[in-house]
Amino acid sequence: MxxxxxxxxxxxxxxxxxxxxxxxxxxxLAVDVEREILAGGGGLHSDAERALLEDxxxxxxxxxxxxxxxxxxxxFEAMINIRPRQGNYGxxxxxxxxxxxxxxxxxxxxxxE
Numbered sequence: 861m862x863x864x865x866x867x868x869x870x871x872x873x874x875x876x877x878x879x880x881x882x883x884x885x886x887x888x889l890a891v892d893v894e895r896e897i898l899a900g901g902g903g904l905h906s907d908a909e910r911a912l913l914e915d916x917x918x919x920x921x922x923x924x925x926x927x928x929x930x931x932x933x934x935x936f937e938a939m940i941n942i943r944p945r946q947g948n949y950g951x952x953x954x955x956x957x958x959x960x961x962x963x964x965x966x967x968x969x970x971x972x973e
Contacts, residue, residue, distance in 0.1 A: 863901045863911040866969045870900075875970065877901060879929055887927045887970075890940065893961040894921040898969055905938040920946060923953055923962050927970055934963045 864874050878887040878901035890908035891898040895917060899908035905924035912922050924938020936953040953959045 863899050863908055865897060865899045865911055865915055867897050868969070869972045870970050875929060884929065886935075887929065888938075889925045889927055889966065890922050890938075891925060891962045891965050892917040892921050893923060893958060893965065894918070896965050896968075898965060900927070900970075905940045909940050923958060925953070925962050925966060927966055929970075932967075932971060934966050936962065 864870070864878055866874065875887070876884065879885065881901065881903050887900045888902060888905050888908060889898050889900045890905055890912050892912050897912070899911040902908055909922050909924065913919065922940070924940040926935040926937070928935070936959055937951045939951060941948055941951055941953050948954050953962060
């Protein structure tokens with residue numbers, strides 16, 4: 861089990877491994893909206909965020925979300941989203957454009973849409 865950086869559609873095995881810390885119920889994600897990749901797995905959004913930073917992503921481009929495999933729901937809340945300097949004062953992504961970009965990337969890489 862570990863963090864996976866997903867650049868192309870995730871395999872069922874990758875999805876299962878990323879969801880494992882939460883009994884298959886959800887995957888904690890960090891999504892780079894500029895590079896259009898994501899990292900998932902681990903117990904905290906910051907685990908996935910760190911993997912993207914080490915891979916060359918810029919902090920201001922990374923946003924946290926959860927994905928629920930059973931329903932396909934994307935939840936836009938994470939501690940890493942608290943960014944007053946970028947106008948995001950809470951855990952939920954407040955900018956509709958960023959939310960849209962995060963959701964589009966998650967769906968493309970995890971659901972193949």
